Amino acid sequence: MSIASSSLVRRRRLGRPSWVVASVAVAVVAVIPVAMLATSVLRPNGEVWREQWRTRLPDQLVATATLVVGVGTVSILLGTSLAWLVSAYQFPGRRALSWALVLPLAMPSYILGFVTTAVFGVAGPVQVFWRDQFGRDAWFPEVRSMTGAIVALSLTLYPYVYLLARAALRDQAASAYQVARTLGASSAEATRRVVLPMLRPAIAAGGAVVVMETLTDFGTVQYFNVETVTVGVFRIWRGTYDRDAASEIATLVLVFALLAIGLERVARGRARFAESGGRGAGWTPRRLNGWRAVAATVAATFVVLVAFVAPAMRLATWAISEQRSERGTPMLANFAEYLGNSLVLTVATVSVCMLASIVTTNARRFGSPRLVGAANRTSAIGYAVPGPVVGMGVILALVALDGLLDRVNLGLPGAVATGSFLALVYAYVIRFLAPGVNAVEAGLSQVPDEATSSARTLGSTPRQVMWRVHLPLARTSVIVAAVLVAVDALKELPIAYLLRPVGFDTLPVWVYNLASESRFEQAALPALAIIVVALVPVIVLNHQLNRTPS
Amino acid sequence: MTPQSLRRPRFLARSGALVVLVVLGLVVAGCGAGGGGDGAGTLTIYSGRHYGVESAFEQYAEDSGIDIEYLTGNDAELRERIAAEGEDGPADVYLTVDAGNLWAAAEDDLFQSVESDVLDTSIPEEYRDEENRWFALALRARTIVYNPELIDEAEVATTYEELAEPEWDGRVCMRNASNDYQQSLVASMIAANGEEDTLDVLRGWTENAEIFANDVELLDAMAAGACEVGVVNHYYLAEMLEEEPDAPIELLWAEQDSRGVHINISGGGITRYADDAEAEAGKAFLEWLATDGQNTLVADNHEYPANSTVAPEPLIRERFGVDFKRDTLRADVLGSFNERAVELMDDAGFG
Numbered sequence: 014m015s016i017a018s019s020s021l022v023r024r025r026r027l028g029r030p031s032w033v034v035a036s037v038a039v040a041v042v043a044v045i046p047v048a049m050l051a052t053s054v055l056r057p058n059g060e061v062w063r064e065q066w067r068t069r070l071p072d073q074l075v076a077t078a079t080l081v082v083g084v085g086t087v088s089i090l091l092g093t094s095l096a097w098l099v100s101a102y103q104f105p106g107r108r109a110l111s112w113a114l115v116l117p118l119a120m121p122s123y124i125l126g127f128v129t130t131a132v133f134g135v136a137g138p139v140q141v142f143w144r145d146q147f148g149r150d151a152w153f154p155e156v157r158s159m160t161g162a163i164v165a166l167s168l169t170l171y172p173y174v175y176l177l178a179r180a181a182l183r184d185q186a187a188s189a190y191q192v193a194r195t196l197g198a199s200s201a202e203a204t205r206r207v208v209l210p211m212l213r214p215a216i217a218a219g220g221a222v223v224v225m226e227t228l229t230d231f232g233t234v235q236y237f238n239v240e241t242v243t244v245g246v247f248r249i250w251r252g253t254y255d256r257d258a259a260s261e262i263a264t265l266v267l268v269f270a271l272l273a274i275g276l277e278r279v280a281r282g283r284a285r286f287a288e289s290g291g292r293g294a295g296w297t298p299r300r301l302n303g304w305r306a307v308a309a310t311v312a313a314t315f316v317v318l319v320a321f322v323a324p325a326m327r328l329a330t331w332a333i334s335e336q337r338s339e340r341g342t343p344m345l346a347n348f349a350e351y352l353g354n355s356l357v358l359t360v361a362t363v364s365v366c367m368l369a370s371i372v373t374t375n376a377r378r379f380g381s382p383r384l385v386g387a388a389n390r391t392s393a394i395g396y397a398v399p400g401p402v403v404g405m406g407v408i409l410a411l412v413a414l415d416g417l418l419d420r421v422n423l424g425l426p427g428a429v430a431t432g433s434f435l436a437l438v439y440a441y442v443i444r445f446l447a448p449g450v451n452a453v454e455a456g457l458s459q460v461p462d463e464a465t466s467s468a469r470t471l472g473s474t475p476r477q478v479m480w481r482v483h484l485p486l487a488r489t490s491v492i493v494a495a496v497l498v499a500v501d502a503l504k505e506l507p508i509a510y511l512l513r514p515v516g517f518d519t520l521p522v523w524v525y526n527l528a529s530e531s532r533f534e535q536a537a538l539p540a541l542a543i544i545v546v547a548l549v550p551v552i553v554l555n556h557q558l559n560r561t562p563s
Numbered sequence: 564m565t566p567q568s569l570r571r572p573r574f575l576a577r578s579g580a581l582v583v584l585v586v587l588g589l590v591v592a593g594c595g596a597g598g599g600g601d602g603a604g605t606l607t608i609y610s611g612r613h614y615g616v617e618s619a620f621e622q623y624a625e626d627s628g629i630d631i632e633y634l635t636g637n638d639a640e641l642r643e644r645i646a647a648e649g650e651d652g653p654a655d656v657y658l659t660v661d662a663g664n665l666w667a668a669a670e671d672d673l674f675q676s677v678e679s680d681v682l683d684t685s686i687p688e689e690y691r692d693e694e695n696r697w698f699a700l701a702l703r704a705r706t707i708v709y710n711p712e713l714i715d716e717a718e719v720a721t722t723y724e725e726l727a728e729p730e731w732d733g734r735v736c737m738r739n740a741s742n743d744y745q746q747s748l749v750a751s752m753i754a755a756n757g758e759e760d761t762l763d764v765l766r767g768w769t770e771n772a773e774i775f776a777n778d779v780e781l782l783d784a785m786a787a788g789a790c791e792v793g794v795v796n797h798y799y800l801a802e803m804l805e806e807e808p809d810a811p812i813e814l815l816w817a818e819q820d821s822r823g824v825h826i827n828i829s830g831g832g833i834t835r836y837a838d839d840a841e842a843e844a845g846k847a848f849l850e851w852l853a854t855d856g857q858n859t860l861v862a863d864n865h866e867y868p869a870n871s872t873v874a875p876e877p878l879i880r881e882r883f884g885v886d887f888k889r890d891t892l893r894a895d896v897l898g899s900f901n902e903r904a905v906e907l908m909d910d911a912g913f914g
Contacts, residue, residue: 252741
């Protein structure tokens with residue numbers, strides 16, 4: 014077994030042009046819509062900036078920074094320690110809990126927002142019980158607060174860190190830990206000096222996802238009265254009807270996101286861990302006894318309860334009481350159609366995202382790593398931009414393209430127009446390319462460069478190496494990538510809301526039509542439907558990651 | 564490598580090919596879906612109003628024999644989309660909530676004028692655009708509510724402005740500044756009192772109010788004792804009372820000794836891009852909504868009909884009444900103040 018760091022890895026300077034062209038093309042196509050919106054910054058409206066700076070912007074910047082740092086820290090701590098707990102220790106219920114801890118991933122944040130306040134708010138069952146026990150004026154932490162927002166967002170976003178950390182622990186760190194122990198390191202020392210450094214890339218990648226999701230959120234935070242820059246952007250757009258001003262301020266979100274990406278690269282460091290000679294044997298978890306075992310079970314169960322079971326139960330009781338009442342759930346007859354549309358859209362998005370991810374990540378091995386790396390980072394930009402902004406950018410890009418085609422008399426009615434299925438998938442792919450690329454890249458980075466060069470030396474073309482060496486070795490990561498994109502695409506609302514063809518309603522659209530009119534009880538059944546559907550890929554994911562390495 | 568992994572490339576290649584086929588199929592299907600859909604005899608409606616519209620569409624389609632297609636969305640985005648799609652787009656009618664949205668659509672030149680005696684006689688003048696580009700179809704009153712277990716009716720503030728007084732510190736629940744209805748209320752105060760006084764009131768509200776993300780949560784919190792008084796759209800209370808007739812919240816019509824309670828509207832118009840036949844069909848649809856279709860559109864949601872000859876549904880008629888003083892501010896003037904309302908709330912740091 015050997016552990017190679019990047020300094021030891023030799024890379025060729027010049028690569029094959031076709032791979033470079035492919036990944037640059039993906040980057041260009043992905044960046045155009047965002048760039049079209051960002052052009053408003055080139056002719057800035059000083060008045061808007063002055064007004065915003067004089068009034069809300071300073072507070073919004075502070076709130077955004079606080080929220081991002083808070084959610085990032087809590088998610089990383091929670092995700093990493095839970096991954097460590099279920100990987101390194103044996104306690105009652107470990108198997109089930111290690112699986113159940115991923116479940117919150119299926120909960121869309123716009124549903125979580127109203128469910129959290131309904132469960133834990135002043136009128137929710139928890140506080141009602143509390144007041145019954147301790148009197149009318151008994152103190153209870155304020156739910157609608159920055160702390161509330163940080164807790165709620167962390168509880169849905171920690172699974173990203175948890176998943177990646179758990180996978181890294183199992184695939185790589187286990188054997189390294191055992192080697193360190195054999196070489197005489199104490200358990201604590203082996204953890205600190207071997208395991209944590211090896212987890213760094215996974216934690217950094219998971220943390221980056223969490224930060225992006227937090228930055229682009231504008232639904233959940235409003236339930237907690239937290240006013241981020243993104244919330245401000247939407248108020249300018251929807252309240253003063255000034256899209257240009259809104260997109261100018263939106264570039265601030267982009268700056269935050271770029272900072273986060275930069276931070277991730279620093280945090281990941283130059284570390285790159287590849288294992289040759291197959292996977293290690295995995296952990297032999299240490300058995301916990303007595304109160305420690307109880308504490309471990311209780312802690313993990315508590316997280317699952319608060320993050321998933323309680324909100325899901327709240328939705329279920331609403332759904333049942335609605336079904337019993339005479340008004341029922343509106344549009345229930347169309348359920349199959351909404352479900353079908355959601356699935357078609359998800360399959361299309363996942364297919365295109367995976368194709369693009371696989372080609373661009375492989376291009377890094379076969380093309381100039383620096384150029385391709387830059388292109389891949391650029392194509393990830395959509396993940397850092399709120400959904401409606403991506404959607405608006407796609408509309409602008411399509412209008413421009415349409416004008417261009419008209420000028421050369423090449424009308425393609427329907428296909429390129431706003432409201433075509435193609436445009437919708439285009440926007441989805443831009444938004445969710447990053448999780449796909451990142452996960453595939455993480456998998457590929459574990460394939461030693463020696464494997465690539467050996468195969469090439471033996472006469473395989475890059476394409477053969479991609480299919481026959483890279484993909485089989487990175488198979489788990491490819492599946493993880495597909496699943497992450499699928500879950501995100503199933504939950505995505507704002508893009509579909511803006512760009513879908515007339516009559517092409519999805520499950521989230523159904524939920525939102527009701528939730529936006531504050532008909533939360535009636536929205537409960539469709540909301541549960543999304544969660545159940547999103548559970549399917551989450552379960553696939555768990556299954557993949559739990560398979561004992563052969 | 565294990566023997567199993569040697570077999571994988573073929574599996575992956577096959578699934579890759581399958582994926583490509585699926586995508587191609589979807590693209591072809593998608594082109595069909597995107598391209599068609601606006602033939603003769605089909606009325607396409609873009610709606611920023613999301614609740615209760617389906618039953619009205621279905622009812623009208625059944626009565627008239629016209630096919631109706633519709634798309635719900637957020638208003639700012641629907642307007643962008645109508646503008647971007649232009650002549651190629653399918654939208655014939657744009658329905659929405661909030662005067663500001665209707666005003667903005669008219670500003671963006673998305674509507675055409677509609678000459679209709681039916682609409683002129685059934686919709687009061689203050690609830691339609693000066694150039695007949697849009698018409699209100701439903702009225703929603705944003706008024707004061709209180710929890711009678713915590714405060715006597717006699718002590719409840721009777722005006723929005725009063726809620727800015729220091730005595731109300733910590734006793735008021737209000738909606739956040741991002742909300743259309745809150746913006747519209749502030750716009751009506753600018754129209755009535757001017758910007759300076761409105762800013763003062765907003766500063767007072769900022770001091771006094773607890774802020775909520777939606778009226779339903781606000782009412783639930785009030786019933787649980789979070790605030791003595793609050794400001795909500797009347798139909799959210801109606802809905803609460805429909806579920807729990809004994810909920811401890813009462814309604815008080817605001818500003819009865821001054822300009823009258825703030826009324827916001829939900830309404831619609833015909834898009835500029837509808838051709839003559841579509842515009843004619845759209846007009847007939849609006850006329851139906853303004854007359855026979857009034858209650859199909861508004862009753863479920865407990866709104867007041869914009870057509871005063873139509874009786875409101877029983878719950879609001881009995882519990883809230885119909886004889887209260889309404890602010891007669893023209894809806895187009897109200898809409899024009901929306902932008903300033905947002906800026907003043909920014910200035911005061913409200914919500």
